[in-house]
Amino acid sequence: MTTEKAPILAINNIEVIYDHVILVLKGVSLEVHEKGIVALLGANGAGKSTTIKAISNLLASERGIVTKGSIEFEGQNINASNPADLVKMGVVQVMEGRHCFEHLTIEENLLVGAYTRKEGRKSVQESLEMVYNYFPHLRERRKSQAGYTSGGEQQMCAIGRALMADPHMILLDEPSMGLAPQLVEEIFEIVKKLNEEQGVTFLLAEQNTAVALRYATYGYIMENGRVVMDGKASNLRENEDVKEFYLGVSDGEQKSFRDVKQYRRRKRWLA
Secondary structure (H helix, E strand, O other): OOOOOOOEEEEEEEEEEEEEEOOEEEEEEEEEEOOOOEEEEEOOOOOOHHHHHHHHOOHHHOEEEEEEEEEEEEEEEEEOHHHHHHHHOOOEEEOOOOOOOOOOEHHHHHHHHOOOOOOOOHHHHHHHHHHHHHHHHHHHOOOOOOOOOHHHHHHHHHHHHHHOOOOOOEEEEEOOOOOOOHHHHHHHHHHHHHHHHOEEEEEEOOOOHHHHHHHHHHHEEEOOOEEEEEEEHHHHOHHHHHHHOEEEEEEEEOHHHHHHHHHHHHHHHHH
């Protein structure tokens, strides 16, 4: 008898409150297995970014706090972990909006990502070369100030900087935001290659459901701070409700996800 391997990340029934009164996440649970690509999907305001920040412990800067539930990474509770300690553990977040250091060059930005590493210069240089191999655009622009590069190059720089920390898991928050469709495809292709060749696990929050479900292995759909549906990405792509609400394949008037039978059934468990 074979037992399923424990997930690398397990979120158990968490609630998040902002400003002591605003309940944003209402009992969110999800799992991410090692070497998977898991997508958090849903409209703007559904709670995707808040879930990502709850994992990386960046809620405090926005007056947010996890008030219930637990978050475990590799079997260890990380609810109270310092964000810098999480990086050392192997959890790195790529922020929404990229957040490169505009006054630094692309290469300097990448090297910043290696600040927690204890290995010598040779190991860091090998990682830098790996990043340039996956992102050849960055090699060409490595001496350019990040603030003068395109949005796509800055997104590549932000992902490359995360890779420099030698992570086990990367949290990607809205990687397609503000990018042309061709660049979005290019970045997701690189994410897929990093997953397959380097074994990096990804949890990504993404509004572009169609692209995310093509590259993800598993998906969670959020609405109003709850997970309303989850499943293998291949199954979600074929689900009629997902097609109607998130993929734009519909003949009738758009409704809320709350109107579908599957959500109403699940709501009894969420109440």
